[in-house]
Amino acid sequence: MFQTQQDVIQWVQSFQRFGIKPGLSRVEWMLEQLGNPEKSLQIIHVAGTNGKGSTCKFLACALRANGYKVGLFTSPYLDAFNNRIAINNQDINDAMLCEVAEQVKTAITTLPVDALGEVTEFEIITVLAFLYYAIEKVDYVVLEVGLGGRFDATNVIIPLISVITNIGFDHINILGSSLGEIATEKAGIIKREVPVVSGVQQLEAQHVIFDISNEKKSKIYELGKDFYNKIVKIDLKELEISFTMDGREFLGLHAWKTKLVGAYQANNLSLALATLQILYESHGVRLSPEKTAKGILEATWPGRFEVIQTNPIVVIDGAHNPEGFQALAQSLQQQFGNRKYIWCIGILADKEVDAMIGTIIPLAKEIIVTEPDNDRAAKVEWLEGKLKEHGDIKTISQPNIMQAIQLTLSRAQENDIICIAGSLYMVSEARQWWTKKV
Structure with missing residues (x-):
């Protein structure tokens, strides 16, 4: 039995960082043993090279401010292991971490390792998160991809919306050495007929995201084509942007303010706002202008400018x-x-x-x-x-x-x-x- 957070961390870190056999079969197997908790969740799935965490935090804070119970899964952590798995800005507590870890540990004792390969550290953490959010009956989960997309442990779900923040050169030994190859891996999170919000700017990568979206019959909304932002004001206390989508202001607001003051947050915030607009218009998510603006303004994300x-x-x-x-x-x-x-x-x-x-x-x-x-x-x-x-x-x-x-x-x-x-x-x-x- 796990008694402390440290017990869980030591157990999780005893697994390899990367799997010998890439694929989703191990995660799918573990989740099946646990009754497929992920299938009860409404998820916004977020991939990209940079800006994933900030975009996720904007989304989670905006939904929470409107009265929803929101799970937020991010990586890596800055201060403590529990940071990765949160609900309404509260990290999973040590007692619940031990409880869900015990269930996952029991589930994997009969894993057919010869057929599926050894599980990885991130796969374990992802399954822990899905189980926790299902137990807590959250309204929505904002789910950040760990690495890439196609074979990432999070990619076992059918989300409400797939978000791709941007494409850049990172993890090229795993994802590929060209923007096109990396974009293909990131676009692996796109599911059939699930809308896509993209902040990708480079033409080579844009074409890949667009083509895969069309192939999957997934409507795509692109930064600079379908929605726009402009920095209205920036200083060390606040960033203020204007935002329009399909030629309209979202929730009737001309300007949106955030305490995340890196200029690059303008694009991250606009991705979150575009996603919220789709949730509002196509999924019946209740959002008020005042509460949504308050949630965005309250969002913090340490270590980003x-x-x-x-x-x-x-x-x-x-x-x-x-x-x-x-x-x-x-x-x-x-x-x-x-x-x-x-x-x-x-x-x-x-x-x-x-x-x-x-x-x-x-x-x-x-x-x-x-x-x-x-x-x-x-x-x-x-x-x-x-x-x-x-x-x-x-x-x-x-x-x-x-x-x-x-x-x-x-x-x-x-x-x-x-x-x-x-x-x-x-x-x-x-x-x-x-x-x-x-």
Whole structure:
């Protein structure tokens, strides 16, 4: 019997990260043993390279503000394992985590491993979430894809709507090395005659998403074609956008405000609003203008252009691939204009490191290099060497993240701005420097 959260975490992490045999058969088998809890759920399924978590949070907060009981499944977590599985902004508690984990553990004892292969860590977590949400009888689940889409453990459901935020170069060793290949994997979540909301911008990827939607007879709504947004106002406290879909304002509101102040959140918010409009018009979801706007404004998502300190200004962002760094650079430009920053970065070695570095070098006054606590982390010596290949930039190495942050803060002079980025693991650890002081 599981007694504590740590017992569950140790059990979950005893499984492999990736399966030897790709596919959905293991998850389907486990869910069948548990009575197919996922079939009782109304789900919004969200895939994409970046922006999934923010889009999911906007959706969950808007639905909750309108009186619905909403499950939110996201990954990875920033502060605690339980963050991944939440209902109405409350993480699953340790007692319920132990209870559902015990049921899943019992269910998999007879798994035909020879035929299906060993289960993975993420498959277990996904099944835990489905079971929990079914037990709690939530009204809706906002479900974030873990990796890719086609073979992701979440892709065993028929959702109300499929959302694809964007396409970029990440996990190319698994998803493919071209935008078309990656888009095909992400589009694997598209189900027959289920509407699709897409924020994909690159033509190659757009064509793939569009063609697969048509093939599945799924009506597609595309950012920049069927719905639009424009930044009305942006500062370090709020982002305000206008939004229209099919030429109309949603719920009669001209402007929508959020406390997520990265400029890239304009697209994420518009994806959420487009999804809500479809739910409102096609699925009978009750939404009031005031409650929906309040829910959007109350949405928080740590580690995404998060201003965690103001003197000096410190921005923490989970950018961890080329497109994420480009979006971060554009957000910095929108907020602060043309200037250089003190960077503290820690990157995983299996990412597109050169492309990420190429984005921040022109924006760097100096760069402090550190290492996330992860076996895939790039060593500081290697990363510093990569930086020097890109030009004559002042770098300092400090493998320990806490010491690296202290060093970075000590380097800041009056009016300097610090940016901490590189991976969600990096951001998770870095945030502790501030949260554990409070």
